[in-house]
Amino acid sequence: MDVSQRYREAWEGYWSATSDTPGEAIWDSDPSLTAVPHTELLLPYADASLPVVDLGCGNGTQTRYLATRFARAIGVDLSHAAIGHARRADRGGVAEFDQLDLVDADAVAALRKRIGDTNIYMRAVIHQSEPEARPAVAAAVAALVGERGRAFVVEPTPVSKDVLQQVAQGPDGPPEKLRRVLAHGLKPASATEDEVRRLLQEAGLTTLAGGATALAQTEFLPDGTRVELPSRWFVLALAEHRDGDRR
Template identity: 45%
Template sequence: MTSGLAEAWERYWHDLPTTPGAAPWDGDATAHVAEHVPLFEPYFERDLPLLDIGCGNGRQTLFLGTCFPRVIGLDVSESAVERARAGYVPDNVEFRRLDLLDTAAVADLSAELGDANVYMRAVLHQLPPESKLAAAANLARLLGERGHVFALELTPEAGDLLDSAAGEEEGIPKVKRVMGYGIVAAQWSDLNERRLLEAAGLRLLETGRVTLRTTDRLADGSPLDLPAEYAVATRA
């Protein structure tokens, strides 16, 4: 990522309480990745490693490890990776630091692993517009010839909802904590997820709309649920 954004994520994870659910996306896996697996499992060849990009503290990664033979959680924050490693980690799961915008590091990982599948939840949307295509191109490199990606991203409507909620004195405290580090959600301008993946040389096989549940709450106490879209894609 840009050095400033990578540093922001490192500070965020370093400062974040270790309480489960402290991050807005850190819900129980049964309400998150478990709902996504049926959408991409038919496409993912099981002899390929599965990369969870933006794994955070690894809660969702560990669930993926119950479904696939080899899973590697990757995050730009070393503090997040350390948290993920601190708990119980089965033999078929590991955690590493990786910056998706570090082309040399991505090339090294691709050379090491060969083709890979990718699960990526809400990563591209928070990158600056000028960095999105580079990230998508590196994602395509990781797939190789046989890999597939399941990419789930917040929509522009989610950004509008968050902006409105953030303007209220009460509500979404966990998202406001993220914003306090200069991290901005749902930055799409005129480039949406589908166009971005296609511009990186990926072929869309399936797309759809889902709801991204969070552990945060609106001012009236109702759950903060965000509109999102997903795409399953492979190299064109």
Template identity: 50%
Template sequence: MSVTSRYRQSWEGFWREASGEQGAVFWDAEPALTAGRHLALFEAHLTDPGLPMVDLGCGNGTQTRFLAERFPRVVGVELSAAALDHARQADPAGQATYRLFDAVEKTEAETLHAELGDANIYMRGVLHQAEPDDRQLMVNGIATLVGERGRAFLVELSESAKPVLMGLAQSPSGPPPKLAPIFRHGIAPGEVADAAVPEYLRAAGLSVLARGELPLITTEYGPDGARIELPSKWVVAGRTV
């Protein structure tokens, strides 16, 4: 099974329209506020930091390049070819490698695992944007990539983030400029129940090793000039003996 053509086309259209400038996309915050903070939570749980690190849903590669400065082999994987074009252009030195990847397609996860072996996974805010029927399949793919030794770090919007986003979208003055393209391309954020992510992981054969809450920082600002932050939850998962 693979993602729907509508879903794929929505993302392709979004990334074709997006500029390559860092910070131009709603969630493309600087690594010091995103992957840097996440890594501080994730790193202590890595049983083997030398394993390949897969940035799943890497987009334009902002966080991927940060990870590539800290791990020996980093692979950014992404559904959208246009996003990967941005990622490669922003990484002329080739710090990381990038590849097209459908995270719900079982054979693609198996192929990537055969190439890399067990891997550590970083995934930020991807699951809630997936079609509801694809979410368990996506987590199953993560379990395949993790294998026996890898660890996965997932950050997802909390249930309480949806009213915040809807409030922004329905503002009398219209949605903030960086949020508007998301809705225009039909990528309206979905809702994943807070209890669902651990259940997806358990169903895929992974154990929850740690969890917590941390705001997801965006690149957009509210009327008061403060950076818009969205409630989110994080989890570290892997196989235990």
């Protein structure tokens, strides 16, 4: 299975039209607001001597931070243009970046064979994936963690769609960063909380910890308030290996 051509072209178009300027993507928030607190939630359950793979890494901002906390960090993304951004931004060569279609089971299996058990960081990937591809995205997480790996998954809830609609209805219409997302046909916050939970469970993953959070964006409301998307986070392991968590 592969993602649709429309979906692939949407992401290539988005990242090709995005500059290397940090924060130009609406979700490209500073790690202090994202990967830093997320890693603190993951590490009590994870073996940091294992690699970490950032699924849907975009321009690699979070991946580069993850490289400071884990033995090895690999960022993967569907978009070749995104991987180009990530490699250019990684001037110190602290991480690795590769193109990967998460719904391509053979490609995921090849990555798993190459690196072995791994930790996973996945921020807001299921919600914007095509509905028919979402089970394969969850299955990719399960395939990669193996016996020893742990996954941190965070997904916006449907309430986020209301937040984005509010942002879009400003006096001047959607701000530029949100306008570019919508212009490329990308549809944020289109998965329900129940669907996300079900997909993870059906992939053979069990929840070790979880809770509510908000994903900080790089866009602001007219009053200067940062846009934040209500979300839910999970720390996950393969169900048959949950007894090996590090609590």
